[in-house]
Amino acid sequence: MAPSPSPSIFGxxxxxxxxxxxxxxDILKLVLYLILFLVPKQPVVSQSIIKNLPGFPGNLxxxxxxxxxxxxxxxxxxxxxxxxxxxxxxxxxxLLLWLTGGxxxxxxxxxxxxxxxxxxxxxxxxxxxxxxxxxxxxWTKVANIIFLDAPVGTGFSYAKTSVGYNIGDLTSASQTYExxxxxxxxxxxxxxxxxxxxxxxxxGMTVPIIVQIIYNGIxxxxxxxxxxxxxxxxxxxxxxxxxxxxxxxxxxxEGLLSKQLYESTKINCxxxxxxxxxxxxxxxxxxxxxxxxxxxxxxxxxxxxICLKCxxxxxxxxxxxxxxxxxxxQGEHSMDVHLSTPQLLGQWCRVNVLSSNxxxxxxxxxxxxxxxxxxxxxxxxxxxxxxxxxxxxxSTYVHDIITSIDYQRNLTxxxxxxALIYSxxxxxxxxxxxxxxWIESLGLSLSNDWEPWxxxxxxxxxxxxxxxxxxxxxxxxxxxxGAGHTAPEYRPKECLAMIDRWFAYYPx
Numbered sequence: 221m222a223p224s225p226s227p228s229i230f231g232x233x234x235x236x237x238x239x240x241x242x243x244x245x246d247i248l249k250l251v252l253y254l255i256l257f258l259v260p261k262q263p264v265v266s267q268s269i270i271k272n273l274p275g276f277p278g279n280l281x282x283x284x285x286x287x288x289x290x291x292x293x294x295x296x297x298x299x300x301x302x303x304x305x306x307x308x309x310x311x312x313x314x315l316l317l318w319l320t321g322g323x324x325x326x327x328x329x330x331x332x333x334x335x336x337x338x339x340x341x342x343x344x345x346x347x348x349x350x351x352x353x354x355x356x357x358x359w360t361k362v363a364n365i366i367f368l369d370a371p372v373g374t375g376f377s378y379a380k381t382s383v384g385y386n387i388g389d390l391t392s393a394s395q396t397y398e399x400x401x402x403x404x405x406x407x408x409x410x411x412x413x414x415x416x417x418x419x420x421x422x423x424g425m426t427v428p429i430i431v432q433i434i435y436n437g438i439x440x441x442x443x444x445x446x447x448x449x450x451x452x453x454x455x456x457x458x459x460x461x462x463x464x465x466x467x468x469x470x471x472x473x474e475g476l477l478s479k480q481l482y483e484s485t486k487i488n489c490x491x492x493x494x495x496x497x498x499x500x501x502x503x504x505x506x507x508x509x510x511x512x513x514x515x516x517x518x519x520x521x522x523x524x525x526i527c528l529k530c531x532x533x534x535x536x537x538x539x540x541x542x543x544x545x546x547x548x549x550q551g552e553h554s555m556d557v558h559l560s561t562p563q564l565l566g567q568w569c570r571v572n573v574l575s576s577n578x579x580x581x582x583x584x585x586x587x588x589x590x591x592x593x594x595x596x597x598x599x600x601x602x603x604x605x606x607x608x609x610x611x612x613x614x615s616t617y618v619h620d621i622i623t624s625i626d627y628q629r630n631l632t633x634x635x636x637x638x639a640l641i642y643s644x645x646x647x648x649x650x651x652x653x654x655x656x657x658w659i660e661s662l663g664l665s666l667s668n669d670w671e672p673w674x675x676x677x678x679x680x681x682x683x684x685x686x687x688x689x690x691x692x693x694x695x696x697x698x699x700x701x702g703a704g705h706t707a708p709e710y711r712p713k714e715c716l717a718m719i720d721r722w723f724a725y726y727p728x
Contacts, residue, residue, distance in 0.1 A: 267303075267406070268597040273338075275345075275586060276352040282307050282337050282360060286596050291398040296384040299399050300376035300598070302327055302367040303407075304337060304360045314449070314723050315413040316365045317400060321421020321457065321706075323392070323617050324610035326375030327367035330420070332583055334708040335359040335715070336367065340582040348589075350582040357712035362720045364413065366403065370396050371617070373610050376593075378602040388618025393429040397437065400430075404444045414449040414723075420706045421650065424456025425619075428627035435635055450638035452719070455650050455706045459623040459658050464494040466654025468510070473653065474646075477510060485510060583608050629662050636690035640722050642715070644707035645681065645697045652697055659695055664688050673718075673728035680714040683728045694722060 267287030271279050283305040288298045306313035320330045332339055337358035341351035359365060369375030371392035372385060379385050387395075404411055417434070419427050431451050438445060457463055472482035489496050489503040496503050586592055587606040631637060641659065643652035664686035672679045673696070681699040685692060698707040698714055708715040721728050 270596065273352065273595055274589065274592050275341075275350050276338070281354065283310075286598075288599070289399045289402050291395045291402070292379075292384060296380045297372045297395060298378055298380070298599075298602070299372065299395065300327075300369040300378075301399075301403070302331060304365050304367070306364045307337070307358075307361050310364055311409070311413070313413065314363045315410050315415050316359070316363050316418045316452070317396075317415070318365055318367050319370055319396070319417075319419035319423040319427065320367075320374075321419065321423050322374070322609050322613060323371060323422045323426075324374050324607075324613035325421070326587075326606070326608055326610075327369045328375060328583060328587055328606075329580075329608050331367050333580075334420070334706060334712075335365070340586075342582070345582060348585055350586040352586075355712065357708075357716040359708075359716060359719055361716065362723060364410065368396065368399065370399070373613065373616075375606065376596070376598050376603060378599075385616065386618075387616075389426055389429065389620040391618075391620075393426050393433060396426070396430050397433045400434070400446065401437075401442065401444065404446060408444070411444055412447055415446050416450055416452050417448070418452035418454075420454035420456065422457045424453050424458040424650075425621060425624050427451055427453055427456075428624040428631065429621075431631060431637070432627050435631070448637070450640070452640045452642075454642050454708065455644055455647050456641065456655065457650050458628070458655070459625050461494055461622075462658050463650050463654040465492065466651045466657065467648065468493045469653050470648065470651030471510075474648075481506065481509060580608055625658050625661065632662055632664060632688045632691045632693070638722075639691075639693040640696065640719075641693065642696040642698055642707055642718065644705060644710060645699045646710075647705040647707070649705040656695070659686070659693065662686070662693070664691075664693060667692070668727075675714045675717045680711070680717065694728070696728060 267285050270284040270286055273280065273284075285303040286301065287303075288300055291297050291299055318327065318330055318335070320327055330336060335358060337355055337360045338352050339355045341353040345351045369377040371377075371387040372379050372395070373387065417427050417430050428451070431448070434446055434448050438448070468477070468482070468485065471477045472479070477485075485493070485503070485506040488500065488506050493507065496507060498504060584606070593600075593606075628639075631639075641655065643650070643655050645652055665688060666684065667687045668683075668685040670682055670684045672681070673683050674680055679699060681697040683694060683696040685694050687693070696718055698711050698718070718728060
């Protein structure tokens with residue numbers, strides 16, 4: 221909140237001049253607003269309604285819009301989005317902005333593999349012809365969703381100049397806020413819908429910043445005024461030290477590390493596994509043993525999830541770097557948490573515990589098809605190749621912050637927002653034990669203690685609620701026979717029930 225004006229200033233005989241100056245400043249702001257938002261050299265928002273997509277038979281049974289919004293200096297950054305209206309009540313249901321993690325993972329990854337209305341028909345797909353089918357557990361059943369390719373360089377988003385690709389946490393958050401303002405100006409009928417800024421994995425770093433910027437903008441009178449009600453974070457990477465150190469704790473709890481090895485590592489490393497003292501020979505020795513143990517255990521575990529009978533028998537895949545290995549906790553890729561799950565390097569398919577195929581291969585084939593890009597109205601020649609997660613971000617993206625806890629703590633003090641944080645209970649990338657630790661550090665009051673929640677009479681996980689004045693935070697674990705990184709990919713039915721109940725202010 222801006223400080224109150226000094227009485228001595230407003231009591232001065234020249235206060236009329238001050239008011240004139242303020243009026244002139246307001247006029248100047250209005251002129252700049254008109255220049256930036258209403259009369260750009262090119263349309264700020266270009267959009268298309270998509271009625272058909274390659275691989276899907278007939279017309280789409282939902283409203284899909286794709287487009288670009290120009291942001292940044294002279295709109296040199298063009299952010300691509302997919303907007304899908306709620307299949308229930310577009311004018312009443314919440315509006316979600318969804319940011320996939322990475323950083324640099326495409327919105328299509330969330331749309332196809334997590335919370336979107338389409339997925340791949342693996343049984344009927346072959347060669348270069350991926351087929352699509354409806355996801356019965358899409359969050360668009362209960363919400364309007366903007367799937368945004370952000371930061372620039374993600375998915376189909378691009379920059380007109382090389383300088384435009386200089387991106388980091390703070391720049392990306394600022395550009396996303398600009399995107400939201402311009403998108404709302406072009407879609408005024410959604411201004412009254414409850415807005416939730418949402419995302420998973422690495423978005424745990426940027427979403428709280430965006431929410432803070434929106435809050436500040438409302439206080440400063442930025443137009444249009446958004447009806448923000450809160451934020452949603454799934455399997456969120458929030459604090460470098462807490463989240464990455466918790467991998468060792470989680471590995472022990474899951475039986476991957478013996479009690480003796482865990483206790484020795486904990487004592488010798490003094491609880492610091494992410495950036496251990498390399499001169500501490502006892503600590504480094506323990507971490508080396510942890511590394512060897514996990515190479516074997518994780519490799520065995522992932523064999524259960526690898527289907528060796530894909531159409532290319534020379535299966536090439538990468539396993540996650542073992543927990544406890546110094547390079548895993550310290551290396552240049554340690555911040556790219558969405559990339560630390562097994563990534564596609566060849567033709568393979570991953571199978572979850574219910575034998576539902578999740579094959580990232582099809583998304584590469586489908587999204588790089590020129591017919592598909594034409595159907596989506598992707599601008600020709602703007603990207604070299606679509607990637608599910610942009611690998612170049614490992615060396616080019618600027619990690620401005622190492623924790624978003626301070627932003628979240630500030631939101632608990634100054635807002636009346638709602639927050640939903642959920643974790644897959646078998647997520648080894650961002651373990652729930654670290655998420656619980658930083659939530660407890662916010663200093664909130666416990667409203668509802670740890671209790672199970674159910675879907676179809678079965679335990680789907682556990683939840684608890686915190687509050688501070690009118691701010692509330694609901695924390696949920698998604699269990700249901702194991703959910704990894706990220707939860708909706710593994711347990712879509714349970715996650716749809718979770719988000720539907722939370723939006724409706726129902727107890728889980």
